[in-house]
Amino acid sequence: MDVLVTGGTGFVGANLVRELLKDGAQVRVLVRPRSHRRALEGCDVEFVEGDLLDAASLKRAVAGVSVVYHVAADYRLWAPDPNALYRANVEGTRQVLAAAAEAGAARVVYTSTVGALGIPKDGRPGTETTPVTLADMVGPYKRSKFLAERVAEEWAGRGLPVVIVNPSAPVGAWDVKPTPTGQMIVDFLKGKMFASLDTGLNLVHVRDVARGHLLAAERGKVGEKYVLGNQNLSLMEIFLMLGRLTGLRAPRFRIPYPVAWLAAASMEGWARVAGGEPRVPLTAVRMAKKRMYFDPSKAVRELGLPQTPVEEALKEAVDWFVARGYATLPARRSVA
Numbered sequence: 001m002d003v004l005v006t007g008g009t010g011f012v013g014a015n016l017v018r019e020l021l022k023d024g025a026q027v028r029v030l031v032r033p034r035s036h037r038r039a040l041e042g043c044d045v046e047f048v049e050g051d052l053l054d055a056a057s058l059k060r061a062v063a064g065v066s067v068v069y070h071v072a073a074d075y076r077l078w079a080p081d082p083n084a085l086y087r088a089n090v091e092g093t094r095q096v097l098a099a100a101a102e103a104g105a106a107r108v109v110y111t112s113t114v115g116a117l118g119i120p121k122d123g124r125p126g127t128e129t130t131p132v133t134l135a136d137m138v139g140p141y142k143r144s145k146f147l148a149e150r151v152a153e154e155w156a157g158r159g160l161p162v163v164i165v166n167p168s169a170p171v172g173a174w175d176v177k178p179t180p181t182g183q184m185i186v187d188f189l190k191g192k193m194f195a196s197l198d199t200g201l202n203l204v205h206v207r208d209v210a211r212g213h214l215l216a217a218e219r220g221k222v223g224e225k226y227v228l229g230n231q232n233l234s235l236m237e238i239f240l241m242l243g244r245l246t247g248l249r250a251p252r253f254r255i256p257y258p259v260a261w262l263a264a265a266s267m268e269g270w271a272r273v274a275g276g277e278p279r280v281p282l283t284a285v286r287m288a289k290k291r292m293y294f295d296p297s298k299a300v301r302e303l304g305l306p307q308t309p310v311e312e313a314l315k316e317a318v319d320w321f322v323a324r325g326y327a328t329l330p331a332r333r334s335v336a
Helices: 011-022 055-062 082-103 139-157 180-189 206-219 235-246 257-274 280-288 295-302 310-323
Strands: 002-005 027-031 047-049 067-070 107-111 162-167 169-170 200-204 225-228 232-233
Touching: 002 011, 002 055, 011 027, 011 082, 011 169, 011 206, 027 055, 047 055, 055 082, 067 082, 067 206, 082 107, 082 139, 107 139, 107 206, 139 162, 139 280, 162 206, 169 180, 169 206, 180 235, 180 310, 200 206, 200 235, 200 310, 206 225, 206 295, 206 310, 225 295, 232 235, 295 310
Parallel strands: 002 027, 002 067, 027 047, 067 107, 107 162, 162 225, 169 200
Antiparallel strands: 200 232
16 A cells, blocks of 8 residues: 555545545545545545544554555634544644554655744745744634644654645635635625625645645655645635636625624624534634735745646636535526
C-alpha cells in the first residue's frame, strides 16, 4: 500500500484521494464506521474502519504505507461541546503522528489551515512566518488547529518527516457536507445572501489544494509550513464573481459588524435552548472582523503549487452543487 489518507471522506480529503488515484497510487482511507462515503463514490480505495483516538485502528491503518496524509479534522465553527474539537484536532493529530512514527512512514503531510497563521496588522497578507500566538485564535476550531500544528512541529523536531500545509478557503467539486465556504455558495444560489460583511478570504481551487499535498510530500522541507492558496478577494468581490457566473444578483448592501454580531449571538442562544445549529455561528462573524488574506508565494516557488483561476473554481463549485441538487438555477442562467 502506497498511502494512507485520514479525512478522505471530507472535501479536501476526497479531492486528494482522486489526485492520488490519478497518479496511480494505491490508497487506503481511514473511515469511521458510520461515516458517509458519498464524496468517494467511484474511487477504488481500501477502507479501514477506525477512529483518530483509537490507537489499535490507527496501527492497522498505517501498517505498510509509505506516506501518511493526515487531513481529518473536526471542522465546525460551532459545537455544543467545544472540547470535541480539541479531542479530534489536537489529540487525534498526536495519535496519528505517533502511529506513523511507529510504523516508520517515509513522509507525513499534516493538513493545518491558514486560520492557524498570523495576519499582519498593517493589512498585508499573512505568510507562514507572520508572528502569531494562541491568544490571536478566534474560536475553538482555530485554537485547536493552532495547537495541533504545534504537535506536528514537535514530532518534526523528534525526527518524524512531517511537512505542514495550510490551505486557505478551497472551492470546487465534491463539497458534500458542504463546508462553510461551500454553504455560502449554496446560499447565494438560493438567493439567501441578501447582504455582505466588510471582510475577505483567500480562495483556491480545491484541486490545487489536493495537488499541493502531493507536492508537499515530494518536495516539501521537513518541519516547514506552506500556504496552499491563490487569490485574495473581498466578500463582495466573491459575490460579484458568482453573479457574473450565474446571472444572479449579488447583495446590494453591507451589514454593519455590530448588527451581524448581535444576530449571530441571538442565533447561538436560540440553538442552545431549542437544539440544532445556528445558521450563522458567532465565531464566523468574529472571524470576519479580519480579512483572511494570505500569500501563497512560498508554496508556488518551492512546491510548484498550481494557481488555477479562482473564477474557474467557483464555476466548478456552482456546476457541482446544481448538478447534485443543492440548489437550482433558472434555465436561462444555467452555468453548465
